[in-house]
Every structure is written in C-alpha cells, then in structure tokens.
Amino acid sequence: MSQPNWEDVVDLPDELDDETADDLLGDAESVQDMTGEVCPYPQVEAKKAIQGLGSGELLVQETDHVPSTENVPKAVGDQADAHVWKSGDGRYRIYLRKR
C-alpha cells in the first residue's frame, strides 16, 4: 500500500525549471531559510518581508515543508505572484514576486 504524500494533497504554485530557479535566486532581494520551520512562522515572515519590498522585487523562501508551498503564497495573497522550485530531494524554494 502506498503511503500518502504531502505533494499529492498540496496545491503547488507553478513550477520553475532548475536554470530559471537558479538565475532568479541570484536576483532575489531577500532569501529566507525556513528549513525545519512549520506553520505559522514561514507565513508570518513572508508577510513581513513582502511589506518591505518594492514592486517587482523578489522574495525567496527555502523550505522542506511541502504545505508551506501552498500556505505561504496564500498568506501573502494578491500582494505577490508565486512560483515554486522542487529540488527533488525534499527541499523547495518558494519565489514570491511583489506585484
């Protein structure tokens, strides 16, 4: 019997390819390492950081908690456009570009 998996039940934002993800990481205004953190800390930090960004600037959160990829974009709502990059080994990056 197969084990349930977070990725099957989480509504992931649009995915980035490896190259785009790496390029964008270099452009990011702010990078937050949220590895090991769970709700609600990543949401709170993302909201705070987005407030401080100018339009078009990019915030990246690194996480190993799949549900954050849905909850963090939801928390910032329509203040930012969200993309996700999957490393393939259980780590994710959430890209939030301020509108």
Add this chain to the structure above:
Amino acid sequence: MVEEITTEDVKAKVDAGEDVQIIDIRDPDQFAAGHVPGAVNVPMSELPSRVDEIEWGDDVVVACPIGQSSVQAARLIGSYEGVEDDDAVRSMAGGYDAWEYELESDE
C-alpha cells in the same frame, strides 16, 4: 475540497461528549502546553507515515496553529484509503489562534 468547522462547533461537540476525533498536528511541545480537550497529537511531519496506523473515526477534525496546514492534513487523511468517502474529515477554521476556550495540558 476540505470542509471547515468553527471552533464554536468543535467546542460544542466536545462538550456534548460526541464521538469526535481531534487530531492536533502541532509539535509535541506545543501540544503538551495546551490542546483542545481529548485531542490526539500527530505532528505534521509524522502524519504521512502514521496515517495507516491510526483507527480513523467517522468524524475527524484537524487542528493546527492558524487553520492552514490543517486543511492539507485533512486532505491527506481524506485521501487515505482506510477513510471511507462518507466520513467527515474537517479542518478547524482559524486553528488554535481562534480557539478561545479552555485548553487541556499534560502537566
């Protein structure tokens, strides 16, 4: 789509002694400090591997800090084949942030 249940309704179920299974997906230390009376702690990170060892009832409520992760947790539990389609797996709206009633602690 995961249904949500208000903290008022959860509280009413607990008070009425209804057969409701409250799954608290926060960390064990947060759980120990105070939880909805009768809740069972299954930390989120352990949920995928433990979903098949839990005897799921037909009325499950998932609780988390602010009621977001619990939505995904409810989806995860609902997707498990041991849970019947007509069983209710709901998320506690607003999570512990919205819970204004007494908490039960392990101390």
